[in-house]
Amino acid sequence: xxxxxxxxxxxxxxxxxxxxxxxxxxxxxxxxxxxxxxxxxxxxxxxxxxxxxxxxxxxxxxxxxxxxxxxxxxxxxxxxxxxxxxxxxxxxxxxxxxxxxxxxxxxxxxxxxxxxxxxxxxxxxxxxxxxxxxxxxxxxxxxxxxxxxxxxxxxxxxxxxxxxxxxxxxxxxxxxxxxxxxxxxxxxxxxxxxxxxxxxxxxxxxxxxxxxxxxxxxxxxxxxxxxxxxxxxxxxx
Amino acid sequence: xxxxxxxxxxxxxxxxxxxxxxxxxxxxxxxxxxxxxxxxxxxxxxxxxxxxxxxxxxxxxxxxxxxxxxxxxxxxxxxxxxxxxxxxxxxxxxxxxxxxxxxxxxxxxxxxxxxxxxxxxxxxxxxxxxxxxxxxxxxxxxxxxxxxxxxxxxxxxxxxxxxxxxxxxxxxxxxxxxxxxxxxxxxxxxxxxxxxxxxxxxxxxxxxxxxxxxxxxxxxxxxxxxxxxxxxxxxxxxxxxxxxxxxxxxxxxxxxxxxxxxxxxxxxxxxxxxxxxxxxxxxxxxxxxxxxxxxxxxxxxxxxxxxxxxx
Numbered sequence: 001x002x003x004x005x006x007x008x009x010x011x012x013x014x015x016x017x018x019x020x021x022x023x024x025x026x027x028x029x030x031x032x033x034x035x036x037x038x039x040x041x042x043x044x045x046x047x048x049x050x051x052x053x054x055x056x057x058x059x060x061x062x063x064x065x066x067x068x069x070x071x072x073x074x075x076x077x078x079x080x081x082x083x084x085x086x087x088x089x090x091x092x093x094x095x096x097x098x099x100x101x102x103x104x105x106x107x108x109x110x111x112x113x114x115x116x117x118x119x120x121x122x123x124x125x126x127x128x129x130x131x132x133x134x135x136x137x138x139x140x141x142x143x144x145x146x147x148x149x150x151x152x153x154x155x156x157x158x159x160x161x162x163x164x165x166x167x168x169x170x171x172x173x174x175x176x177x178x179x180x181x182x183x184x185x186x187x188x189x190x191x192x193x194x195x196x197x198x199x200x201x202x203x204x205x206x207x208x209x210x211x212x213x214x215x216x217x218x219x220x221x222x223x224x225x226x227x228x229x230x231x232x233x234x235x236x237x
Numbered sequence: 238x239x240x241x242x243x244x245x246x247x248x249x250x251x252x253x254x255x256x257x258x259x260x261x262x263x264x265x266x267x268x269x270x271x272x273x274x275x276x277x278x279x280x281x282x283x284x285x286x287x288x289x290x291x292x293x294x295x296x297x298x299x300x301x302x303x304x305x306x307x308x309x310x311x312x313x314x315x316x317x318x319x320x321x322x323x324x325x326x327x328x329x330x331x332x333x334x335x336x337x338x339x340x341x342x343x344x345x346x347x348x349x350x351x352x353x354x355x356x357x358x359x360x361x362x363x364x365x366x367x368x369x370x371x372x373x374x375x376x377x378x379x380x381x382x383x384x385x386x387x388x389x390x391x392x393x394x395x396x397x398x399x400x401x402x403x404x405x406x407x408x409x410x411x412x413x414x415x416x417x418x419x420x421x422x423x424x425x426x427x428x429x430x431x432x433x434x435x436x437x438x439x440x441x442x443x444x445x446x447x448x449x450x451x452x453x454x455x456x457x458x459x460x461x462x463x464x465x466x467x468x469x470x471x472x473x474x475x476x477x478x479x480x481x482x483x484x485x486x487x488x489x490x491x492x493x494x495x496x497x498x499x500x501x502x503x504x505x506x507x508x509x510x511x512x513x514x515x516x517x518x519x520x521x522x523x524x525x526x527x528x529x530x531x532x533x534x535x536x537x538x539x540x541x542x543x544x545x546x547x548x
Binding site for chain 2: 049050051071072073074076077082083085089091092093094098101102103104105106107150151154155
């Protein structure tokens, strides 16, 4: 088991967002967490990335390391867990190239950085054409590519993805997911959260269903896709 | 014409001090979204460090181990003083961030402002307690030489002060534009929250930002000491406030704006003093600035909503 989350609880002030959530991700897997807006999907990823504090009693283990002992930047640079945040959150005031280079801030393996950069440009060739443009001038699809490219440059053992399909036309969405498949085949484990349940379940091998801070269902994607409750609540009947 | 040129040169020198200090305000605001109201006193501490370092170096030089012509020796001491004091003042600024501001990252901004004022008072009174109330006179490191051309007199000190200031600003610009540290500063100015996801330790960038600003403030303190060699523990208050006004005038977070507005403030003050009685200098100068801010509330390079740090 690569990543194990046990009894994860998170609160924003007095509002409890996660009520003791537990799940596992194995090496090489693609796992998705689906759920409605406000179910706690982004909160789960942010807690893994240590952007927000987990409450006492929560346990997160990654390859035998206690995740809670690492600050957010070390989760990326030492443990190798990257995070594509909701809404991309690119640095619009930096160029495409600068965004990618910033993601290598803590890396000192110059040769490997160059190879990784070439790889990112081969998966997302549009980024190379636009490398000296400010990130703020990119189209929505290009922004999502840069956000994923940036994550790949920062760490490549695990990639956490928050709503990669958001705001993308169906055709672009297909491109994004086929790029993710490629990234996964090169050895990056993927944990994604999605509101677009159909897309996510078609892409992932396993899924969890999150409902107001609780995991209510889990299983192989095919089973979830066939589950009547999931169908009714998330797949439009 | 001579009048204009003469005052222009004076204003360039006077504006250099403001510009160097204003950069520190602006950078910290841009990266961390807080105004470091202790910055004027960090300038004062920098001037004092410069005083002690240069006095120490002069004492060592007087031992006569190294035989150099006096002028060369003094110039060497000035350069060393600048380097050493800038380096040491970096730690003063980093301590202010670590002790004063970091515990308040998530606190309301007003708390951070009050903390800044208190740190300022601690630096002033700490200086008073440690070194007494007497003023210090900054050692003479440059023998004044005056050049005349076209009826305008320029001293070698003024040329040196303006050149060193411009050089430091250029160095800062290159640092922020060309290094990964500068890139991280610009990224933090745009979106603080996700910077750690790039593997960037943001506490280190915060320290760096305070350190850089404080190094520039130390340079301003030493250059000020060279031009006006009287130091006292409260010298940073009014100077700090004025440089803060320059930072606002330039547009919060705009490094270019802070530099230019620092010089503009110098120009306004010098020209007001040249035309009106000098007792009216600040009254008129700041009335003009108030007017400018009424027309351009975001300053010259500030915009209401966009990246806070424009470099």
